[in-house]
Amino acid sequence: MKAWNEECAVFGIWGDPEASRMTFLGLYAQQHRGQESAGIVSLNEGHHIIDKGMGLVGDIFKERNLQRLKGKSAIGHVRYSTTGRNLVENAQPLTAELLNGPIAMAHNGNIVNGDVLREKLKKAGAIFQGTTDTECLLHFLAQDKRNDLGACLKDAALQLEGAFSMVFMSHKDMYIIRDPKGFRPLVLGKRKHEEGESYVVASETCAFDLIGAEFIREVEPGEIIKISDEGIESERYAEKPGKLSQCVFEHVYFARPDSEVFGKNVYTTRKSMGKVLAKENVVEADVVIPVPDSGIPSAIGYSEESKIPFELGIVRNHYVGRTFIQPSQSIRSFGVKIKLNPQKAILKDKRVIVIDDSIVRGTTSKKIISLLRQAGAKEVHFRVASPPTTGPCYYGVDTPKKEQLIASHQTVEQIKDFIGADSLAYLSHDGLKHAVVGDEPEFNFCSACFTGDYPTDTFES
Numbered sequence: 336m337k338a339w340n341e342e343c344a345v346f347g348i349w350g351d352p353e354a355s356r357m358t359f360l361g362l363y364a365q366q367h368r369g370q371e372s373a374g375i376v377s378l379n380e381g382h383h384i385i386d387k388g389m390g391l392v393g394d395i396f397k398e399r400n401l402q403r404l405k406g407k408s409a410i411g412h413v414r415y416s417t418t419g420r421n422l423v424e425n426a427q428p429l430t431a432e433l434l435n436g437p438i439a440m441a442h443n444g445n446i447v448n449g450d451v452l453r454e455k456l457k458k459a460g461a462i463f464q465g466t467t468d469t470e471c472l473l474h475f476l477a478q479d480k481r482n483d484l485g486a487c488l489k490d491a492a493l494q495l496e497g498a499f500s501m502v503f504m505s506h507k508d509m510y511i512i513r514d515p516k517g518f519r520p521l522v523l524g525k526r527k528h529e530e531g532e533s534y535v536v537a538s539e540t541c542a543f544d545l546i547g548a549e550f551i552r553e554v555e556p557g558e559i560i561k562i563s564d565e566g567i568e569s570e571r572y573a574e575k576p577g578k579l580s581q582c583v584f585e586h587v588y589f590a591r592p593d594s595e596v597f598g599k600n601v602y603t604t605r606k607s608m609g610k611v612l613a614k615e616n617v618v619e620a621d622v623v624i625p626v627p628d629s630g631i632p633s634a635i636g637y638s639e640e641s642k643i644p645f646e647l648g649i650v651r652n653h654y655v656g657r658t659f660i661q662p663s664q665s666i667r668s669f670g671v672k673i674k675l676n677p678q679k680a681i682l683k684d685k686r687v688i689v690i691d692d693s694i695v696r697g698t699t700s701k702k703i704i705s706l707l708r709q710a711g712a713k714e715v716h717f718r719v720a721s722p723p724t725t726g727p728c729y730y731g732v733d734t735p736k737k738e739q740l741i742a743s744h745q746t747v748e749q750i751k752d753f754i755g756a757d758s759l760a761y762l763s764h765d766g767l768k769h770a771v772v773g774d775e776p777e778f779n780f781c782s783a784c785f786t787g788d789y790p791t792d793t794f795e796s
């Protein structure tokens with residue numbers, strides 16, 4: 336079965352006395368982007384040292400692992416995918432020994448023409464280890480005999496369609512590439528240390544905050560950056576399209592609220608989503624409560640705008656994984672109860688507005704509403720701080736198939752009845768745009784999961 340490179344984070348650091356430790360921390364800060372596997376590859380005296388495993392960063396990497404990962408440069412990756420099997424072969428960074436030396440790579444995103452590329456490569460004799468499209472890149476590099484990694488990468492990248500924010504490390508340099516449409520975030524920073532400064536790259540700025548690195552700028556869509564002991568060189572390998580396709584769902588749900596994503600603070604955009612939602616659809620109620628944690632910033636915005644008091648009506652147990660990552664429907668519903676506990680003292684006899692960032696299958700909201708009623712809520716009005724999710728993402732966010740997305744085949748009224756709410760309203764698409772870009776004329780975002788307007792010619796179904 337094919338695996339998508341869904342929900343991942345990348346990290347890279349060049350020229351740092353504590354490279355593997357910083358990579359560990361950089362991955363730790365980005366754990367929300369993937370919990371299935373993690374890996375670090377360090378560069379020590381021209382050789383790669385590799386350590387990968389299944390599970391969480393803190394469980395895989397202990398002191399002895401980090402001591403083994405010697406060297407002043409490293410790259411790392413966390414990954415989560417439901418579509419493929421949980422194979423350690425799919426865990427990244429992927430590594431290979433090529434004609435011109437060792438190569439390691441970490442990828443966030445999903446290559447939509449991956450199937451076609453895989454078939455072409457297999458016909459030409461390539462042997463694939465795992466089931467991810469990312470491996471195609473290694474084969475392109477293996478087939479290209481030029482001793483110029485930058486040139487090989489530029490040509491390889493031009494064959495890819497879809498989302499890719501990638502970091503490569505050879506025996507003497509590091510390359511960073513972002514796809515021309517800019518689907519996934521990728522940021523560049525600098526860390527000061529006793530020996531000087533090191534360059535760092537990450538999916539989200541929250542990784543820089545933890546390691547005390549300074550944010551320099553985003554990696555531009557269509558840009559390739561080389562980092563080596565000689566410094567940093569940047570080049571554009573592809574034209575910037577008229578409109579970018581930055582993923583709006585990073586702002587809705589996926590990124591951490593303390594990150595700056597696509598130049599905007601995520602907490603602020605989420606709070607605006609709540610404010611706009613309140614402007615678009617308010618209802619008389621006694622209290623506004625979030626579904627923690629994802630609904631908190633938008634519930635604060637909703638409460639501020641509507642002047643209805645904000646309360647933590649549901650308390651979350653933080654030591655349970657996301658309900659979403661449980662394998663079966665029965666365990667998933669059970670998971671909601673383990674994770675979320677409604678507070679009777681806040682809810683009893685109250686008219687409650689509940690805010691969540693999104694409804695996917697509808698399972699979570701149904702369960703939450705039933706728990707709120709059990710806790711004594713008199714009315715439950717569900718408000719969603721994004722438009723109805725009607726289509727899967729083919730660019731790196733894990734969404735179920737279209738038929739499992741409740742809004743793809745049910746009206747808002749039907750969904751309201753299914754989840755058992757007294758009323759249900761979603762943020763409009765114009766409202767979402769306004770919350771993210773304000774009065775800026777251009778909306779340089781992909782919102783295909785809400786509109787069905789996919790920005791690439793091919794995508795997989």
Ligand code: AMP
Pocket residue numbers: 588626629657659691692693694695696697698699700732733734
């Ligand atoms: P569902 O029960 O399928 O409707 O799931 C809705 C919940 O899943 C919401 O609380 C969202 O915060 C959360 N969610 C939305 N998208 C994702 C995703 N890609 N991965 C994990 N959780 C998600």
